Amino acid sequence: MTVLEIVKAELENPPSDERLMMYIDKVAQAIKTFCNRDDIPEELLYVHADMVVDYIRLKQKNEPDAEPAVQSIKEGDVQVTFTAHEKSQGETEVESVAHSYKNALYKFRKMRW
Structure with missing residues (x-):
């Protein structure tokens, strides 16, 4: 099975x-x-596929025309607060996905001298 086939199935x-x-x-x-x-x-085939699926879902969630999630609602004077995806300065979506899989990736990391 290839990464493409796994992602399509997911x-x-x-x-x-x-x-x-x-x-x-x-x-x-x-x-x-x-x-x-x-x-x-x-051995990273399924981790790679899972990372691609998470990356696609993250991109879809962060699209400008996507509806933001509601963080809180106040009924008195009707106030609604929306959540915003926060990432560290300069971090891309791919880097944030890689960071969330770091425990699986550490096992295959090579040292650089």
């Missing part, structure tokens, strides 16, 4: 194959950078 309405391949390559580069490797070990 998503209800997957984007086009071209867009999926772009996301897969983007996440693959983040894995290689995080692990200081030139390849992605076969």
Whole structure:
């Protein structure tokens, strides 16, 4: 099974194959950078696919026309507060996904001298 097949099976309405391949390559580069490797070990196949699915869901959630989630509602003078996705300065969506999978990726990390 390939990462593309796994991602397609995980998503209800997957984007086009071209867009999926772009996301897969983007996440693959983040894995290689995080692990200081030139390849992605076969053992990371499902982790790679899960990271792509999380990346796609994060992108869909952060789209400008997507409805923000309600954080709190005050009934007295009707006040609604919406949540906003916060990420550290300069951090991309791919880096935030890689950070959430760091425990799985540490096992395959190579030291750089």
